[in-house]
Amino acid sequence: MALYNFQRRGMLYVISAPSGGGKSVVVQQLLATMPGLTYSVSVTSRPMRPGEVDGREYQFVKREEFEQMIRDDLFYEWAEVHGNFYGTRESTVREALDRGTDVLLDIDIQGGMSVKWRSPDAVLLFLMPPSMEILEQRLRARKTDSDEQIRIRLENARREMDFWRFYDFVVVNDVLEQTVQSAKNILEAERHRARRLRQFEK
Amino acid sequence: MALYNFQRRGMLYVISAPSGGGKSVVVQQLLATMPGLTYSVSVTSRPMRPGEVDGREYQFVKREEFEQMIRDDLFYEWAEVHGNFYGTRESTVREALDRGTDVLLDIDIQGGMSVKWRSPDAVLLFLMPPSMEILEQRLRARKTDSDEQIRIRLENARREMDFWRFYDFVVVNDVLEQTVQSAKNILEAERHRARRLRQFEK
Numbered sequence: 392m393a394l395y396n397f398q399r400r401g402m403l404y405v406i407s408a409p410s411g412g413g414k415s416v417v418v419q420q421l422l423a424t425m426p427g428l429t430y431s432v433s434v435t436s437r438p439m440r441p442g443e444v445d446g447r448e449y450q451f452v453k454r455e456e457f458e459q460m461i462r463d464d465l466f467y468e469w470a471e472v473h474g475n476f477y478g479t480r481e482s483t484v485r486e487a488l489d490r491g492t493d494v495l496l497d498i499d500i501q502g503g504m505s506v507k508w509r510s511p512d513a514v515l516l517f518l519m520p521p522s523m524e525i526l527e528q529r530l531r532a533r534k535t536d537s538d539e540q541i542r543i544r545l546e547n548a549r550r551e552m553d554f555w556r557f558y559d560f561v562v563v564n565d566v567l568e569q570t571v572q573s574a575k576n577i578l579e580a581e582r583h584r585a586r587r588l589r590q591f592e593k
Numbered sequence: 594m595a596l597y598n599f600q601r602r603g604m605l606y607v608i609s610a611p612s613g614g615g616k617s618v619v620v621q622q623l624l625a626t627m628p629g630l631t632y633s634v635s636v637t638s639r640p641m642r643p644g645e646v647d648g649r650e651y652q653f654v655k656r657e658e659f660e661q662m663i664r665d666d667l668f669y670e671w672a673e674v675h676g677n678f679y680g681t682r683e684s685t686v687r688e689a690l691d692r693g694t695d696v697l698l699d700i701d702i703q704g705g706m707s708v709k710w711r712s713p714d715a716v717l718l719f720l721m722p723p724s725m726e727i728l729e730q731r732l733r734a735r736k737t738d739s740d741e742q743i744r745i746r747l748e749n750a751r752r753e754m755d756f757w758r759f760y761d762f763v764v765v766n767d768v769l770e771q772t773v774q775s776a777k778n779i780l781e782a783e784r785h786r787a788r789r790l791r792q793f794e795k
Contacts, residue, residue: 395765555792560785579778583764588757
């Protein structure tokens with residue numbers, strides 16, 4: 392019997408949030424529960440934080456190594472944030488998409504804007520903190536940053552907040568389970584996007 | 594505390610399928626389970642089928658009445674299908690959207706194309722039958738059409754099938770529960786679409 396079938400390219404799913412927006416937990420839960428979604432481990436020049444593992448949260452490299460990788464044109468996107476470099480390797484993304492896998496990019500807003508420019512077909516989700524006060528509470532609860540670092544992060548966050556307009560989707564990250572559910576709905580829905588499908592009969 | 598809040602316009606959610614695509618059941622289940630979604634009852638000149646109620650499935654009018662309504666410019670979209678008229682009243686749609694409610698339009702493919710032209714912001718979902726054979730089985734099981742009517746519907750369906758490309762989303766309507774879930778995901782996801790949001794602090 393001739394069934395209608397659809398083939399789909401892998402897609403880029405970008406999740407960004409101002410610092411302390413609670414992005415990491417959302418990303419972890421999304422990856423744990425969504426089949427066909429793979430995480431693209433970013434490269435960074437920032438120091439490892441307690442509990443982090445090289446190659447899991449990030450691939451940690453020295454500042455000079457990162458600069459060499461920029462010159463070698465190895466990055467799909469990269470950005471300097473709070474004095475540290477962050478980047479996505481082009482090869483990682485390309486290989487996954489070619490396999491038909493969706494790729495989750497947990498990157499900052501500069502990175503998100505680069506991806507939108509390079510891949511207009513990418514799906515960009517902005518996690519909005521419920522308020523500046525809650526954002527500050529979350530940053531302090533993390534206990535990884537000094538007061539001065541928190542002050543800088545909040546200042547940056549306030550500027551970054553306005554960028555929700557340039558993202559495709561916005562979810563206010565108030566109740567974690569609801570945020571994760573919304574992030575899943577968006578991915579599931581976009582998997583049915585007609586312009587990413589190719590029809591064949593078998 | 595200054596919370597970030599978003600206001601949202603109502604949106605048009607169009608679901609179309611070739612005749613016998615199983616659209617009505619999907620639409621019923623969607624309406625029964627999604628808050629904030631209202632059904633726009635279409636006007637038609639086709640005769641009432643057994644089990645149908647005037648004002649529920651359709652507003653049934655005489656052919657001449659429909660033609661008068663066209664002349665009075667009362668329709669948001671209308672189309673002639675299988676020799677009968679079908680249309681959506683402009684006032685119904687406008688009033689619901691103004692209230693911030695999402696409006697479900699269960700209309701045929703001609704109607705869907707009109708809506709896309711008039712409201713590029715509408716969300717269009719195409720339900721694809723798993724195969725022509727299954728489509729024919731469904732039409733026969735309905736027992737409301739003569740053999741000749743079924744032949745015409747299948748011929749039209751074959752032509753209509755290609756229009757999935759012009760819709761925003763495509764779901765192959767194989768397992769009902771999965772189709773309904775996908776239709777819900779799409780609506781939920783689109784409610785977070787940034788370009789439909791307006792931010793305010795309170």
